[in-house]
Amino acid sequence: MTHPLFRHAEFYITVNQLQGLPPATGIEVAFAGRSNAGKSSAINTLVGRTRFAFVSKMPGRTQHINFFKLAEGRFMVDLPGYGYAQVPQAIREHWVHLLSSYLKTRQSLYGMVLIMDIRHPLTKLDLQMLDWFSQTGKPVHVLLTKADKLSKTRAREVLNEVRQFLSANYPHCTAQTFSSLKVEGVDEASELLQGWFDAGQAAAGGGEQQ
Template sequence: MSPSVLFRRARFRLAAHELRQLPDDTGAEVAFAGRSNAGKSSALNRICDQVGLARTSKTPGRTQQLVVFDLDGDRRLIDLPGYGYAKVPTSLRDHWRELIDAYLGGRQSLRGVVLIMDSRHPLKDFDRLMLQYCRDIGLPCHVLMTKVDKLSRGDAASTLLATRKEMGLLCPGATIQAFSSLDKIGIDEARRAIYAWLADDASPGEAHTAS
């Protein structure tokens, strides 16, 4: 099955407020993480070629739970809560952080993280923390530098180069690409990166281990 066919099969399964509400920790899943308003939902929709799969909103912080999308069999995509929206109550932000930390550190079926990063504002505090966290637990990370349609071609290229260089210090082995949901830039490249993780033959528990 090709990557595009697999991702077009994505279907909403559930939204979990607690880890215990997630599907059984078997098979393989890939998580999408990013700051609020970085374009995470739009990227997920474009990769899956489904306009309304992940709910998009002009109000940052709309995604407040771990949203599970089934692909086929035991393969899933997980949309993590958008992080960093100031108008969200502190108690809810703290809950999101604890939920994300517990999920990333304890989910054995997790094969990798797709980190959504706004090309106009790369490597914010959350982005750095996520890269360092992936490094520390040995979890693969692929960065989508979104909204490159908002930059000139030269600015997009230089931003990508500078961000890749700094990423190498934060999380050696992490990969990055240019991406635009609006102009359909980097869609196939992103699909191939995610598909490679989902097709990984590593058994649950071997996909990532704490260093």
């Protein structure tokens, strides 16, 4: 059953330039991850709709920041996947500028959900993303996706390894396992996001955001 947070989720706007961003008047949570790590599938699973976020057959081709409205003043922000994209260098540099500028300067951004394939966590690009975002002091929650690809024992081992690394290097980060295929980890992630949005709106002065 879909968590109430996502019950009325709908597409809001897509942008490809910083000047195209909507006014920073709500509370936003960004979703980021390496191409092919399962970001779109994770969003679809949380929302409970198969094609809510587009799952590209060519990972890394999505070049836009997509905003999804959850409720008044609450937004999920789907960032372009990074890595592996067969794209010109100029476009790649544009993505880097767009991503880093949004993550570092967006006032309405409360935190980031970072998607990692549990079989290949903490890649160089993942660490770069953590380095960018850690400068803001905002929280990060890591979803170790495709947990169904490993045994439960191995998945728990990887989770513990990732948590230990994050605790030592990025103490503002938390982590969990997640499987879109088996719909596992959805409740844990949904409750965490509910808490983030509630805390963000409380800090912004209650539920007055539009």
